[in-house]
Amino acid sequence: MNTAPTTSYRSPFVSTFLSHSSADSDLAAAVTKRLGRRGVLTWLDKNELLEMGSLDGVLKQAVQQQATLTLFLSEASLKSEWCRDELRWAIEAQAGTDHLLPVYLGDPLKLIKSHPLLRERFLHADGNRVNQLGYACQQEAGEPNPDAIAQKIAATAYHRSIPDPWSEVVIVLDQRGSGPRRGLPKLPANIASLQAPTLTFRPDTRSRQMRELLTGDDWDDMANTLKQSLSNALGTVRGEPRKVRVLGNAQTGLVWAVGRHFDRTTAADLYGYDRDGLAVTNQGQARHTPLLGGNPERAQPANDKAKAPEVKLPTVALGIGSQRRYGSQVQDAGPDLPLFWIESGSIEDSKQAMELVADIVASVEQLRREYGTRELVLFWTTANHVALLAAANLTSHVIPKIKYMEWDHANDRYVHLPMLGD
Numbered sequence: 001m002n003t004a005p006t007t008s009y010r011s012p013f014v015s016t017f018l019s020h021s022s023a024d025s026d027l028a029a030a031v032t033k034r035l036g037r038r039g040v041l042t043w044l045d046k047n048e049l050l051e052m053g054s055l056d057g058v059l060k061q062a063v064q065q066q067a068t069l070t071l072f073l074s075e076a077s078l079k080s081e082w083c084r085d086e087l088r089w090a091i092e093a094q095a096g097t098d099h100l101l102p103v104y105l106g107d108p109l110k111l112i113k114s115h116p117l118l119r120e121r122f123l124h125a126d127g128n129r130v131n132q133l134g135y136a137c138q139q140e141a142g143e144p145n146p147d148a149i150a151q152k153i154a155a156t157a158y159h160r161s162i163p164d165p166w167s168e169v170v171i172v173l174d175q176r177g178s179g180p181r182r183g184l185p186k187l188p189a190n191i192a193s194l195q196a197p198t199l200t201f202r203p204d205t206r207s208r209q210m211r212e213l214l215t216g217d218d219w220d221d222m223a224n225t226l227k228q229s230l231s232n233a234l235g236t237v238r239g240e241p242r243k244v245r246v247l248g249n250a251q252t253g254l255v256w257a258v259g260r261h262f263d264r265t266t267a268a269d270l271y272g273y274d275r276d277g278l279a280v281t282n283q284g285q286a287r288h289t290p291l292l293g294g295n296p297e298r299a300q301p302a303n304d305k306a307k308a309p310e311v312k313l314p315t316v317a318l319g320i321g322s323q324r325r326y327g328s329q330v331q332d333a334g335p336d337l338p339l340f341w342i343e344s345g346s347i348e349d350s351k352q353a354m355e356l357v358a359d360i361v362a363s364v365e366q367l368r369r370e371y372g373t374r375e376l377v378l379f380w381t382t383a384n385h386v387a388l389l390a391a392a393n394l395t396s397h398v399i400p401k402i403k404y405m406e407w408d409h410a411n412d413r414y415v416h417l418p419m420l421g422d
Contacts, residue, residue, distance in 0.1 A: 011067045012170075013184060013198045014161040014233070015041035016101070016153055019063075019086040020072035021079070024105060027144055028072060032205055034150030037222055038229040039171070039199030040157050041066075041184065059086060064093035067161045070153050071118075071134075074105035078114050087117050097121055101156045102134035103149055158233040162197040168243040169234060170198040171258060173250035177208040188277050191245065199233060201226055201254070211409040213251050219417055223257050227420050230261050237266040241283070246388055247273035253406050253417040255384045259391025260419055264288070270392055272385030280353035282389050291354070291393055294362030299340040303331060306338035313338050313371035320344055320360065320390075321381030330379045333405060333414035337377060340367070344382045353386045357393050364399050375401040379414065 016035070020028040032042045043062045059082070063069060069090035077083045090100060102122070104111055108130045112122045122132035135152040137144040162169065172185045181202045203214060203222055214222050237244075244262055246255065255272070262268035269283040285291070301307045302323060306316070317337040319330045321344050331339060342360060347353050367373040376399045380387050394402060405414045 011065055011161070012192075012195045013041050013067065013200060014039055014154075014157045015043070015066045016068040016070045016157050017043045017063045017066040017086065017090070018070050018072065019077070019083050019090075021074060021076035021083060023076035024072045024074055027105075027146065027149075029205070030146035031070075031150050031153070034147045034225075035153060036181070036200075036202035036204065037225040038150055038154040039201050039226075039233060040150075040154050041200050060089045063089040068099045068101060068153070068157050071100065071102045072105060073102050073108075073111045073115070073118075073134075075111075077105075078111065084117065091117065091121075097132060098156075099160055100132070101153055102132060103144075103153075104134055104136040105144065106137075108134070108136050154229065155232065162233060164235070165239075166197060166234065166242065167240075168194065168196040168245070170194070170196050170245045170247070171230075172198060172200040173246065173248035173254050173258070174200055174202045175208065175214075175248070175250035175254065176210055176212050177249045178210065180207045181205055185248070188247075188273075190277070191247065191273075196243075196245070199229075201229075201248075208249075213406065213408050213410065213415075214253075215408065215415050215417070219253070222254070223417070224420050226254070226257060227261055230258070237262060237268045239267055241267050241269050243271060243283075244268045245271040245273070245279075246385070249275065250384075251406060252380055252384050252387050253404060255387050256380070256391045256404060256417075257419060259388040263392045263395050264291075265395065268392075270388055272388035274383060274385045278348070278385070280347065280350045280385055280389060282354060282357075282392060283350075285354070290365065290398055291358040291361045294355075294358030294360070296359075296362040296366035298342050298359035299363035299367065300343075302327060302339040302341040305336075306340050308338075309370065311371075313367070313373050315375040315377065316340060316367055316371070316373050317377040317379065318342065318364070318367075319379040319381060320356075321379075326379070326381040329407065329414065330381070333379070334377055347383050347386050353389055356386060357390050360390055361393050361398055364394065368399060373399070375399075375403060377403045377405060379405050381407075 018028045035042050063086050112118050112130050122130055124131040135149050174185050185200055246258055271279050271281045273279050317334040317339045319341045323341045404417050406417050408415045
């Protein structure tokens with residue numbers, strides 16, 4: 001007899017509970033990292049604190065709070081009472097089986113026939129095949145691929161958590177700070193009350209660091225996976241305006257990558273939040289045309305190489321922020337480049353933010369028009385949440401190529417962070 005669901009709870013977080021046996025724990029841990037880079041929160045027993053209540057009570061609550069349940073089905077999990085209980089709790093929590101994703105670590109038909117709870121739900125009426133889509137690991141192909149598994153799990157979680165069409169979404173960039181990356185990120189009350197679908201991007205499962213910086217291959221993987229995941233989760237953002245709220249604590253490059261994805265050619269109204277909850281937005285901005293009204297004289301020459309208007313300048317460096325504080329670091333990073341600077345102080349509201357962005361766009365267009373500039377080496381040294389709006393407006397229509405630079409505190413130097421499409 002099927003048990004009726006006991007709750008209709010739907011988590012706003014795109015999430016999954018990873019149900020697995022101890023024999024498959026290494027694979028589950030590897031999948032957890034790949035899911036974090038795809039914006040999917042995971043509940044993995046060894047990463048979570050079981051501080052309150054009985055173990056089964058905590059596990060039951062955890063299972064039923066996630067949007068989906070991932071079942072790592074193997075010969076070992078068939079023998080696990082915990083795995084059977086976790087599946088039963090998930091079945092009780094939500095109607096149907098759309099929220100259940102099996103990862104078949106072996107022959108799917110054999111595994112399903114050996115599992116009483118799944119046999120009556122996943123076995124085709126003919127009894128000769130499995131009736132539930134999942135991820136089947138091909139044994140002859142060698143070890144299971146964590147990224148391929150994560151991609152399948154993420155697709156199920158996106159479908160389960162994000163309506164089509166969606167009108168509002170929250171993106172949390174959970175990178176820097178302190179403490180372990182686990183559990184649900186703490187959202188401000190005004191954001192949590194929206195109950196909007198929430199994607200949480202975590203680079204890995206290690207503890208947060210105040211100045212963590214992804215570079216090299218690690219950066220490439222994170223940035224590319226993030227962009228691919230935003231496309232898979234949210235589709236093409238066209239038509240009616242839709243709100244995208246971006247918050248969290250992360251290196252500016254990740255904020256920039258999100259802004260580039262939701263550029264001014266999309267219908268996304270971006271809201272960027274600082275650590276105090278102050279929001280700036282481009283809501284109401286005209287689309288498919290560069291910002292108007294900016295001051296093209298805002299970018300001032302900052303070294304001798306920038307003071308030669310008769311010379312063509314195919315590549316220039318541009319610093320944005322406090323020149324007194326960061327100018328020498330930027331100059332050391334590109335000593336052979338002409339350097340221009342746009343001075344920027346504290347940004348207190350959307351009007352100031354968009355005025356700065358308009359001035360940046362106008363200044364870059366003038367560099368391109370007067371000096372033939374085709375490449376911008378960009379040093380962003382001011383507010384992260386404003387970088388979101390700037391990235392959405394510095395499209396290839398304004399400047400063909402941007403080389404984004406970020407300060408590496410550990411090595412006391414600037415590093416180049418390639419952006420997909422550069």
